Amino acid sequence: MLKNLLAAFILSILFTSSTRPADVERFDVQKLGEGVYAVIRREPPGLMFDANNVFIINERNVIVVDSNFSLASTKEVLAALRKLTDKPVRYVINTHWHDDHITGNQIYREAFPNVEFIGQESAVADIAGMGEKNRKGLQANTPKLIKLFREQVEKKKNLAGQDLTEEERASYLKDAGLLERYLESIPILQIIAPTLTVKDKLTLRRSTRTVEIIHLGRGHTPADLVVYLPQEGILVAGDLVVHPVPLVGSTSLPADYAATLRKLLELKPKVIVPGHGIVMQEDSYVRQMIRLLDSINTQAKAAARRGETLEQARKSVQLEEFRREFAGESQLKSFIFQTYVVTPGVAAAYRQALSGTGN
Ligand SMILES: [Zn+2]
Secondary structure, eight states, X not given: OHHHHHHHHHHHOOOOOOOSOTTXXXXXXXXXXXXXXXXXXXXXXXXXXXXXXXXXXXXXXXXXXXOOSSHHHHHHHHHHHHHHOOOOEEEEEOSSSOHHHHTTHHHHHHHXXXXXXXXXXXXXXXXHTHHXXXXXXXXXXXXXXXXXXXXXXXXXXXXXXXXXXXXXXXXXXXXXXHHHHHHHHGGGOOOXXXXXXXXXXXXXXXXXXXXXXXXXXXXXXXXXXXXXXXXXXXXXXXXXXXXXXXXXXXXXXXXXXXXXXXXXXXXXXSEEEEEXXXXXXXXXXXXXXXXXXXXXXXXXXXXXXXXXXXXXXXXXXXXXXXHHHHHXXXXXXXXXXXXXXXXXXXXXXXXXXXHTOOO
């Protein structure tokens, strides 16, 4: 049962929750530049996620990057935008097709009937295909997952059967809370796919503002977009960058991922807003991710070349040094690293090595 539930995470991954009372803000709004604000989640790291967002307020209208994992969450984000401006939202850019970045789209459609949803070309098929399948699996399992997290907290045991740390307790309660909010959304949920697609690059010029929407290559998914404001040096990375533990999920392409991050750094951003986690003023964390991804890729390729099976490759690929770098002494972060980097990442890199796709 536990294994199946964890598999359900890894299938569609990427959701979050909170235990804060409704009247407590679940995010901080940080000003990054003139008319540019990041909405940064306050929830602790965990197995479920809600997405960071960015508001780009132009002369006549607003561009929002990503919606959220529940309708309630996007309503709160929109209310925060309303405190900054009464201009209409013209574009919502979905950095990729995972549900923690698109579920709230319908809130923008309801509030702004003319809004366009911008996504990478292949995200449209993925939302309808893999996304739909994963979504159904998650929705069927949501009540069980909520129960699981709450029971572990009561039993004071983590999902690996170890004594629950304070960090894990806060994280599990948050995961249960995020799932409860998602559960409320399910009966009225309408998934909205991109209405405007980008293959490689789309540049929006709005009086003094330039907004570049770029597909740098495959990475976290086959269809990641980043949003770059060249004048301000602000880069919105989506889940290509996730802090404090990266997300190399079952839909990631580890063989391409490091090259895509290198292209991201070639843009020389001054500020990087990750899909989850804190705003970064420098690129050291992205470089750390590149070293990790290079290592996964190189080791998986070597294992495939030696004729190892996936099970053998899982044993021969050594990522302990990186686990210590990303997780430190944290039992929670170590489990996240296992669940969202080692297990799906090694399998995905091994598959790519065998099929000869990627770099
Ligand atoms: Zn995400």
